[in-house]
Amino acid sequence: MISRQTFGWFAIFCSGFCFYMATVIIRWAEPVTDIETSYFVFFRFSLGFVVVCTTMFIRKQRFKPVRYHYLIGRTISNTVAVFCFFKAIETGSVAEANILNMTYPLFVALFSWFIIRQQRDPIALMIVGVAFAGIWMILSPGDIAIGKNNLWGLASGITAAAAMIYLNISRRYHDSQTILFFMFGLGSLIILLLFHRSIFWPDKQEFFFLFACSAVGVLGQYLLTFGFLYVTAVEGSIISSSRILLAAILGPILVADPSLTLSGWCGALLIFAANTSLALRKSKARPLQ
Numbered sequence: 001m002i003s004r005q006t007f008g009w010f011a012i013f014c015s016g017f018c019f020y021m022a023t024v025i026i027r028w029a030e031p032v033t034d035i036e037t038s039y040f041v042f043f044r045f046s047l048g049f050v051v052v053c054t055t056m057f058i059r060k061q062r063f064k065p066v067r068y069h070y071l072i073g074r075t076i077s078n079t080v081a082v083f084c085f086f087k088a089i090e091t092g093s094v095a096e097a098n099i100l101n102m103t104y105p106l107f108v109a110l111f112s113w114f115i116i117r118q119q120r121d122p123i124a125l126m127i128v129g130v131a132f133a134g135i136w137m138i139l140s141p142g143d144i145a146i147g148k149n150n151l152w153g154l155a156s157g158i159t160a161a162a163a164m165i166y167l168n169i170s171r172r173y174h175d176s177q178t179i180l181f182f183m184f185g186l187g188s189l190i191i192l193l194l195f196h197r198s199i200f201w202p203d204k205q206e207f208f209f210l211f212a213c214s215a216v217g218v219l220g221q222y223l224l225t226f227g228f229l230y231v232t233a234v235e236g237s238i239i240s241s242s243r244i245l246l247a248a249i250l251g252p253i254l255v256a257d258p259s260l261t262l263s264g265w266c267g268a269l270l271i272f273a274a275n276t277s278l279a280l281r282k283s284k285a286r287p288l289q
Contacts, residue, residue: 004230005230005231007230008226008227008229008230008231009227009231009239010227011223011224011226011227011230012223012224012227012231012239012240013239013242014220014223015219015220015221015223015224015227015240016220016239016240016242016243016246017220017243017246018216018217018219018220018223019098019216019217019220019243020098020243020246020247020250021216022044022213022214022216022217022220023085023086023089023094023097023098023247024094024250024254024255025209025212025213025216026040026086026089026090026209026213027089027094027255028209028255029206029209029213030090032205033205033206033209035202035206035209035210036195036198037083037086037087037090038083038191038194038195038198038199039195039198039199039200039210040086040210040213040214041079041082041083041086041187041191042188042191042192042195042199043210043211043213043214044082044213044214044217044218045079045082045183045184045185045187045188045191046184046188046214047211047214047215047218048180048183048184048214048217048218048221049181049184049185049188051218051222052177052180052181052184052185053181055177056177056181061175061177063178063181063182064174064175064178065174065178065182066173066174067170067173067174070166070169070170070173070174071170071174071178071179071182071183071186072182072186073162073166073170074163074166074167074170074179074182074183075182075183075186075187075190076190077159077160077162077163077166078159078160078163078166078167078183078187079183079187079190079191080155080159081101081104081156081157081159081160081162081163082156082187083191084152084153084155084156084159085097085101085152085153085156085160087152088100088101088149088150088152088153088155088156091149091152092149092150092152092153093149093150093251093257093258094247094251094254094255094257095247095248095250095251095252095257095260096150096153096247096260096264097150097152097153097156097247098153098243098244098246098247099153099244099247099248099267099268099271100135100150100153100154100156100157101153101156101157101160102157102240102241102243102244102271102272102275103131103135103154103157103158103271104156104157104158104160104161104164105161105241105274105275105278106128106131106132106135106157106161106271106274106275106278107157107158107160107161107162108161108164108165109127109128109278110128110161111161111162111165112165127274127277127278128274128278130270130274131270131271131273131274131275133267133270134266134267134268134269134270134271134274135154135267135271136267137263137264137266137267137270167179176225180221224240227239238275238276241272241275241276242272244268244271244272244275245268245272247268248260248264248265248268
């Protein structure tokens with residue numbers, strides 16, 4: 001009989017696969033549709049908002065905001081992170097976009113050094129320094145010039161780190177449904193206000209890509225939340241980082257991305273190893289303050 005821990009591992013791995021498949025669907029849509037990045041983000045948030053509202057209605061839960069500034073901070077940083085992530089896929093390699101997006105644990109450790117005195121870990125800072133060598137290998141394979149398209153991916157990692165810090169703090173005051181309700185609802189509104197010209201009534205083919213991308217993304221979010229109920233934070237973080245390896249291996253197969261160079265593979269493995277090391281060190285440290 002499958003244990004709860006094993007089921008949790010599987011759920012988190014599947015969440016990473018769902019997040020990766022959402023990016024693959026965006027790439028598949030590019031040759032046959034004119035859907036812009038902002039529309040994918042808007043549709044994903046809108047679908048997430050509908051799902052959250054439906055589950056809250058079924059469970060008879062109420063929206064219970066307490067600290068609005070944490071909810072707003074989480075929403076804005078997450079919205080920017082998702083937009084930059086999807087933009088990285090639109091303009092560059094799906095594999096490199098996913099790998100650079102998964103640098104967020106490194107930036108969480110870096111930001112925590114300056115923001116949270118209790119979490120100043122010199123060894124963790126050294127790990128981040130080594131990982132930045134991996135980031136450079138992804139950004140600048142084989143030459144000194146940085147690939148500008150990959151800066152979107154790096155920006156998604158940086159802003160996702162801010163979103164994770166806000167999420168960690170916000171969880172002290174709000175339940176998950178309240179956070180998701182605010183994040184999806186306000187996020188949809190922000191995208192609508194800023195990019196309303198990119199949003200239109202889709203035909204059947206466009207709707208298929210929009211819905212498929214959004215559905216697997218929202219499913220990934222719920223699988224991740226569910227999986228963390230049965231595994232430790234360390235186990236979850238390490239398994240989540242497997243998206244780095246998934247992206248590197250499946251990119252050439254699913255979206256005809258060029259295979260990573262030797263430099264790119266070294267960079268991906270350095271980032272994966274750094275994420276794993278930071279997760280293990282975090283298990284011995286105090287919770288985020």
